Amino acid sequence: MRIAVDAMGGDYGPGVLVQGAVRGARQYQCEIVLVGDKASLEKELAEQELSGLALSLHHASETVEMEESPTAALRRKRDSSIRVCFELIKKGETQAMVSAGHSGAVMATAIMVLKRSEGVERPALALLLPNMAGGRTVLLDVGSNVDCKPHHLAQFAVMGSVYAQLMLKIKEPRVALLSNGEEESKGNEVTREAHSLLKGAGIRYVGYVEGRDIYTGKVDVIVCDGFVGNVVLKCSEGLVDALAAVFKEEAEKGLISRWGYGLMSRPLNRFKNKFDYNEYGGAPLLGVNGVAVISHGGASVKAIQNAIGLACQFAAEKVNDHLAQVLARNKDLISFASVKLPRVT
């Protein structure tokens, strides 16, 4: 398995990305192609222990900056590290790519270079979140699909179901729409219509869930638009940070609390890890002809390492082939009558 890593994206520069790639190559026994400014990357690599690893460099002369418009970046920067990663996939030189760069630019470039899967109007970013039942829940879209039509949500639901079958090994994933209440009378105009579409979609659609069920493990796949998905993730991150701050403040107040803090720091860290995006690493883009895992701009070494693991699994499970099969059976995904998911065997 060969994975291209965009070694220029992300808020912390190539150091973190190269380190994450080295650890990923070691843990997942895959080949890594680091894409970016050769001189910078050689300097970073010189500091790493590389024996037994299959790492190579591929020069890309440009970098997409975080504040750039995705379309402008696509038009102007034809040799960006993001674009070169996708060209490597297209040429068959790598089987997947990982980027912590400008997520809008990664998505736009993925769609332009790899093309959408047949039957998909809007590729979606799907995140695996840990849940309290000890498993993981797929949340999608956490990408840039901020204004969705009902059939877009329905497509996300079908893609999320296939993803959960293959990545979480759940035979018949329970799929739900995120809403402001569980009753059928709840939801907004878009979710209500998507709810009707999904009843006939041939997946195990179980109706609406509330925000609290993101973390309970009551369902396996939760579908929302990218605006809501982003708010959910950022709000959760903010709350975990708030928690950490409260504990730190408490520990600084007095000896007993500090003692308690010391004793509790192990479970506290475990809790933080459980909901920390660095743990889950990144989100694959579902609905394009190739494997792209998008990591948070502020991704840590560990996040990049985990994103590489995710990319390996995604490619090995041939998620895209399964998706293509399901999508091919139904050219008009707006009417879902004929969608039947394949069983994972």
Next chain:
Amino acid sequence: MRIAVDAMGGDYGPGVLVQGAVRGARQYQCEIVLVGDKASLEKELAEQELSGLALSLHHASETVEMEESPTAALRRKRDSSIRVCFELIKKGETQAMVSAGHSGAVMATAIMVLKRSEGVERPALALLLPNMAGGRTVLLDVGSNVDCKPHHLAQFAVMGSVYAQLMLKIKEPRVALLSNGEEESKGNEVTREAHSLLKGAGIRYVGYVEGRDIYTGKVDVIVCDGFVGNVVLKCSEGLVDALAAVFKEEAEKGLISRWGYGLMSRPLNRFKNKFDYNEYGGAPLLGVNGVAVISHGGASVKAIQNAIGLACQFAAEKVNDHLAQVLARNKDLISFASVKLPRVT
């Protein structure tokens, strides 16, 4: 100050509501009119210590059930505890009401009996959330306005600004739209148009904030539609519950952790309280001619007590009069050019 308490709503029945009302009457030195089935309430009151308190009963023969449609409840149950509370306000017998009942029915009844404030198309529920800067942040709408037009969000922003001026004593509250990123290029169709409207609204509108800023205290008022507001709250509740479960699990694993748990339980509880909806009690409905505070269906004794405190403050600050002044200056809130907020003196 006389407050009507809907003593029949809520998931736990009249016991919790009566207890909360008794504590509220004691803490805030206000008169309470308990509205509901007289026989049940007399039974509950018999168990309470009432010396020195001004509590009375007002019979209502019907109760709106949680699963009823708000409009059907309005039409059919003319003597419901919710409706009777609002009739008492209309007749001038009480200055405010508190309910933990069916929130959709409370809102619909408020609008029908009290009427919308002039210039308001959609009354909104505004919640005071604690933030990490040590203050509180107003989040609205957390009610039933699931499908909003841009000018609805703009109206919420103006109402939220007045509310923060009076309730949080902030001279020029920083008001923001909740979005999927801070840059102007982010947001969805509705927030982008609302963003344009708000630039000329005569309030201290500071642009977009992300989900993580709900808890940072970076701004004073955060505006979203009721769908997103509900998801944010339920997701936060779910995450706090998940945290508590992780800690409990850890404590059950071994002696040292249990010891640590004991030492840390005080700050843990303090943290839980900080984000617990029982602490903030309830949310007032902004944009109707009267004071209604809506509490969570699963509200505790403490939540009801706090909701009564909120209702007292809301009525004492004459928030509605100030809102009416601001709204009256601009009959067409879609064009915000002439909205100028009054200074709180």
